[in-house]
Amino acid sequence: MAGIGLSGVTKTYPGGVTAVDGLDLTVHDGEFFALLGPSGCGKTTLLRTIAGLEQASAGTVSIGDRDVTRLAPGQRDVAMVFQDYALFPHMTVLDNIAYPLRVKRIPRAARHDRAREVGAGLDLADLMARRPAELSGGQQQRVALARAVVAHPKAFLFDEPLSNLDARLRLSARTFLKRLQRDLGITTVFVTHDQAEALAMADRIAVMDAGRIRQVGTPREVFGRPATSFVAHFIGSTPMNLLDATVTGGRLTLAAGTLPCPADLPDDTRVTVGIRPEYLTYSKDPVEDALAGTVGIVEHLGSSSLVTLETDGAAPVGVVVEEGAEPEPGTRGWAVPRPGRVLLYRAGGGDLLA
Amino acid sequence: MSAPAVLARRAMARVGLYVFVGLVLVFFALPLVWLVTTPFARTPSYRVPAPSFTLHNFRILWDNPYAVRSIGNSLVLAGGTAVLAVVFAGTAAYALSRVRLPGRDAVLYAVLLLSSIVTGTAAMVPIFLMLFQLDLIDNRLALVLVLTGGLLPSAMFILKDFMDTVPRSYEESARVFGASPFQILRHVVAPVVRPGLATIAVWAVVQVWGNFLLPYILLHDPAKQPAAVIMYTFYDEGGQPNFALISTFSLLYSVPVVLCYLVVNRRYGFRFQGGIKG
Known part of the structure; x- marks a missing residue:
């Protein structure tokens, strides 16, 4: 077992596209680590660079205390699960799981015993004689995981491990994957574009954009205090309200009202105010220090609803309202931020100010 | 035209088609029939033989060096x-x-x-x-x-x-x-x-x-x-x-x-x- 260290890693493809740009990152031993970002942000390239399937153009990759930058994938002692699982179609489940041991020239009987043992642990005992085409998506995923487990690597690398499962299965696979990782205690890096998946599973998350890391932190940190307005916008199942404001005499002036300013900023500073809809309280009566608007759309989220307050000419404000307390569209409403939940970003897609 | 006449015409057209297809089939099948039957014929020649059976021809083949x-x-x-x-x-x-x-x-x-x-x-x-x-x-x-x-x-x-x-x-x-x-x-x-x-x-x-x-x-x-x-x-x-x-x-x-x-x-x-x- 081992941590993973990246220092100054850059990957430039022939043709000049820089997918990963001077990136430093440390994944601790035994950690479940998520690389999160929109498509094209370089997260898969980074994972493939750790695996050795891509050669870093600059910088170093180390696994444990070994510099593996120039080593072939097979010498890095990692196991990778691909988005399409990449199970060998002509081999049975048993042979698929035993394949890493076949490469290590372990005798057939021994490797089959080991594969059966691991397969049984992943609930595959009855499927050993089947071929991948005869399995469901969830079963295929478990075979791919078993094949990675059998290799007994220093680290697991998962590329979008859940994206080929249907929504219901994805939730149970999430729990399953997290338990598996905790039981094995093997350092794991997984790539996802789904922020809910990253928040649910990871010990720590790196949010990536345009080949760079925008924030590294625990799910709580990344969700509660996004480091930039990009991260703020990307994280959260209901998008964060990002509203233009100006500082005037220790208060924030927005299109929909004024709020107390949480930081000491000079007058006329232009900022972007970030408040999660979950951290706003709806009021049907006028209140102090609130954002006012007309109720536009009400979206049902299950145990709560997302109410959109339309403000004249400015961005609408989303508020999460308890089930049963939804206002009528067309009425006036006020949204009060919970104390300590108002974030300020430098205007124009900038960093966190307070 | 009356209905029976139309039916008769269609039947005739169909018969004609089948005869034509049959002839084409025979034309293409003949070489294959020759290939399968002639080796066993008593007097092999260009023609598809009349039914007869002998393995004598294979004896000749076997004796060829x-x-x-x-x-x-x-x-x-x-x-x-x-x-x-x-x-x-x-x-x-x-x-x-x-x-x-x-x-x-x-x-x-x-x-x-x-x-x-x-x-x-x-x-x-x-x-x-x-x-x-x-x-x-x-x-x-x-x-x-x-x-x-x-x-x-x-x-x-x-x-x-x-x-x-x-x-x-x-x-x-x-x-x-x-x-x-x-x-x-x-x-x-x-x-x-x-x-x-x-x-x-x-x-x-x-x-x-x-x-x-x-x-x-x-x-x-x-x-x-x-x-x-x-x-x-x-x-x-x-x-x-x-x-x-x-x-x-x-x-x-x-x-x-x-x-x-x-x-x-x-x-x-x-x-x-x-x-x-x-």
Whole structure:
């Protein structure tokens, strides 16, 4: 077992596209680590660079205390699960799981015993004689995981491990994957574009954009205090309200009202105010220090609803309202931020100010 | 027109169609019927024989010093060429499919175009002269190499298409587990493209089996000549065809190719099991 260290890693493809740009990152031993970002942000390239399937153009990759930058994938002692699982179609489940041991020239009987043992642990005992085409998506995923487990690597690398499962299965696979990782205690890096998946599973998350890391932190940190307005916008199942404001005499002036300013900023500073809809309280009566608007759309989220307050000419404000307390569209409403939940970003897609 | 008249016309048209189709079928079936029945006829000739049965013609065939041996020669030539073509075309196609070379497709098309010349009639004289200078006339290995060379471009072209369909994640997965390129080819790529390899093998066998010109020019010893060339010698001194020999030999000549196809189709089946979830 081992941590993973990246220092100054850059990957430039022939043709000049820089997918990963001077990136430093440390994944601790035994950690479940998520690389999160929109498509094209370089997260898969980074994972493939750790695996050795891509050669870093600059910088170093180390696994444990070994510099593996120039080593072939097979010498890095990692196991990778691909988005399409990449199970060998002509081999049975048993042979698929035993394949890493076949490469290590372990005798057939021994490797089959080991594969059966691991397969049984992943609930595959009855499927050993089947071929991948005869399995469901969830079963295929478990075979791919078993094949990675059998290799007994220093680290697991998962590329979008859940994206080929249907929504219901994805939730149970999430729990399953997290338990598996905790039981094995093997350092794991997984790539996802789904922020809910990253928040649910990871010990720590790196949010990536345009080949760079925008924030590294625990799910709580990344969700509660996004480091930039990009991260703020990307994280959260209901998008964060990002509203233009100006500082005037220790208060924030927005299109929909004024709020107390949480930081000491000079007058006329232009900022972007970030408040999660979950951290706003709806009021049907006028209140102090609130954002006012007309109720536009009400979206049902299950145990709560997302109410959109339309403000004249400015961005609408989303508020999460308890089930049963939804206002009528067309009425006036006020949204009060919970104390300590108002974030300020430098205007124009900038960093966190307070 | 009344309804019965219309029905009658339709019936007549249908009868006419069936008669025509029947005649066409007979026309094309006759050679096959000849091939299957004549070897067993008492007096073999050009005609499809009246029903009679004898194995005497096979006795004549067996006594011919070159006939049976030539089938063996054909098997050696066809088998050798098929193995070489599959191995060389397979490895070349894999490399061409995976390595980015500038102008790769242009090279592939150029080779394909030129290949029709290599073993085509146009190159006969230079090939003969070259092998003559190298003292390789009557050398079966040399003939196999020439035949393989002629088949390689098309085989590479076809196999490259097969290789292109193998998802890279299969190979990358094996690579991360530490498999060497040769192991990947053997364990993963070759089994997945097995239908393609089988196709190339059968195609190579059929090509060599029916090839007359090259073995005729490059092999002069009748003991080494394949069936397609030996068949040409089954005439008596007056130039009359020896039907007892030709008919039995034709049957014997076609059996291996049919068997080859059946075995390959049964064992390898031209199918592809998907292992990619999508």
